[in-house]
Amino acid sequence: MYKKIKRFLVGTPLGNNALDEEKYGITWGLPILASDAISSVAYAGQEMLMVLIPAVGILAYGQLSIVSFGIIGLLFILMLSYRQTIDNYPNGGGAFIVSKENLGVHAGVTAGAALSIDYILTVAVSISSGVEQITSAFPQLRQHYGSIIISVILVLVMMVGNLRGIRESSKVFGLPAYAFMFAIFAMLITGFYKVMVLHYVPTVPDLKAAVEPLSLFLLLKAFSSGCTALTGIEAVSNAVPNFKSPSTKHAKTVLLLLSFIILILFGGTSILANMYRVVPGDKAILILMAEQVFGVGFMYYFVTATTFIILVLAANTAFSGFPMLISVMAKEGYAPRQLCMRGDRLAYDNGIYLLTIVSIILIIAFKASVTSLIGLYAIGVFISFTLSQTGMFVKWCRDKGPHWHLKAALNGFGAVITAIAVVIIAFEKFQQGAWLVVVLIPIMIFLILKVERHYKSVKKQLRIKPEEYDDYDMSVDKYRNRVIVPIESINKSSVRALKYAKTISDNIIAFNVAIDEDAANELRMKYEKLNAGVPLTIEFSPFREIVDPLLRFIASEEYDYKKGDIITVILPQFKVKKGWHKFLHNNTEFFIRQELLKHKHIVVSTIPLQLKDDKLILNS
Secondary structure (H helix, E strand, O other), rough: OOHHHHHHHHOOOHHHHHHHHHHOHHHHHHHHHHHHHHHHHOHHHHHHHHHHHHHHHHHHHHHHHHHHHHHHHHHHHHHHHHHHHHHHHHOOHHHHHHHHHOOOOOOOHHHHHHHHHHHHHHHHHHHHHHHHHHHHHOOOHHHHHHHHHHHHHHHHHHHHHHHHHHHHHHHHHHHHHHHHHHHHHHHHHHHHHHHHHOOOOOOOOOOOOOOOOOOHHHHHHHHHHHHHHHOOOOHHHHHHHHOOOOOHHHHHHHHHHHHHHHHHHHHHHHHHHHHHHOOOOOOOHHHHHHHHHHOOOHHHHHHHHHHHHHHHHHHHHHHHHHHHHHHHHHHOOOOHHHOOOOOOOOOOHHHHHHHHHHHHHHHHHOOEEEEEEEHOHHHHHHHHHOOOHHHHHHHHHHHHHOOOHHHHHHHHHHHHHHHHHHHHHHHHOOHHHHHHHHHHHHHHHHHHHHHHHHHHHHHHHHHOOOOHHHHHHHOOOOOOOEEEEEOOOOOHHHHHHHHHHHHOOOOOEEEEEOOHHHHHHHHHHHHHHOOOOOOEEEEEEOOOOOOHHHHHHOOOOOOOOHOOOEEEEEEEEEEOOOOOOHHOOOOHHHHHHHOOOOOOOOOEEEEEOOOOOOOHHHOO
16 A cells, blocks of 8 residues: 555656656756745845844835845855855765865764754745745634644645656746746836836835944844845755756856846845835735735736745755755765665655654744744854855865965855854844754764764774685685574464474574473474474473573573574564554564574574465455
8 A cells, every 4th residue: 555655646666777867957957946045035135124124214225235235245155156166076965075075074064964954944944934924814724733734734745746756846846936036027127117117106114213323233133134045055066966967067057047046036126125115014025015016916916926835845945955965974974874875766765754854843843933943044054154165265275276366265255254144143043043053063963973983883893804805715614503493383484484494404493482381281292293303492481581591592502602603593473464463463573583683693584474364364
């Protein structure tokens, strides 16, 4: 049943030779990786106005444009930096690889941890933000944990869409991104035309004069609030391997197009907000501007609908970036190896599952509240920005090369600006929840380093050194094998195990743990009828223990374990048809296996017997 549902939702498996066909080019790579960045147009300007209006009143609109173009300046610094990253690190990983290669393991792990947290928060914040708009229009949906339920369903839909593969997810989730771009472009053109050509005079809100002087700190605070417009820029450098060949060329083109789109959308909406002087309140500034530009008609509803959709689909950038980032970290040994395995549709399924599970936990824990989640947002990505820029600065200073002074100055300046933004964001939003990220990143770093330490330990213990091959000459170094078959009763399953044991060794013994004399005599009588030619040992256990008597019996065998002699324990096991049937049986073999696997001189082998369906047997 599970396989049928999976095939229906995800589709038929794809072979490795289909990987190139699954990758995207510029047309679909742009919207799939741009959704997070362009969605921030819906709230970045609003966040800045909410900082500036209470302090400087009507002057806020003039400062909005100035701060916005400061952010756009930083955007182009990041764009140029990440284009260099794509050229020098074409295998993905972005800030993680740059930091690890140039600043050391701890810096790389910090960048990876920070960016992973940002991706997870992108899903939680984006989905919750979109659902908040739905429930604002239809308040009845908030009843009975409606916001949480809708958010979880949307995350699961995103998960299924991405499990279907890169190509299908890019087309499904790419079209709404293009629709949003068209909607905002249309609003900008119409809005500017009405004011500059038709001389439309917008309604000016009645705002108080400045209540405090304009200060550098206030501008920096507004700057940090608007920096959410830059989240998602790093996704392109993380996902370079997902592009068709030549992947670096396509990735750089997408990054350049994405930067110009944000320039037009974010810069344009900031200027338009200055012209129309909308005041954010119950409605977002995009919706308020659409109402004045288009009136309450088709385009107004089109802007509203595409804004909601892009806020939800912003999460898809994380579904593209996180699995790729975590797969690179896994290949390097800093995350569980399972995360670098591609699934049926050549997507990194385990990374998608992990992102889905953690995001859902966050949504439930914070009750799908954007206000609660937004305080955690953007710190992680700006930490990764800072480390990536610093790493590239160190690279140019070390490797030199053509125009390295200019490149180093660019990255050094970007590192300083993003570091300032990190400090301001952390300070301003510390009490809103940023403290949680500050605590989580060191914990993640600790866990990542523990994983890396474990993999190094395993590799060191399993590696055969060149000078040791003579010690492992298999033509002379052979195990002596004694086979023990624990049997609970005489049945088809235990008989099958005994028959198998006779094919691998002549040194076999059957072993039974008996509770009382009557049970032992009955077993002995039935065993004699088998003519197995295998001696039977019965151990009495007055305390009804199973594993300990078996271990004592194994320890009593006169074998030299230091020379590598082996005891094979063959466990009979019947396989029930239904999953819930497992809970109706003792599953003793599971506990025996778990204990025996702790001993390196014991081999545990399970011989299964598949049972048929109850209804089929009882009706026959």
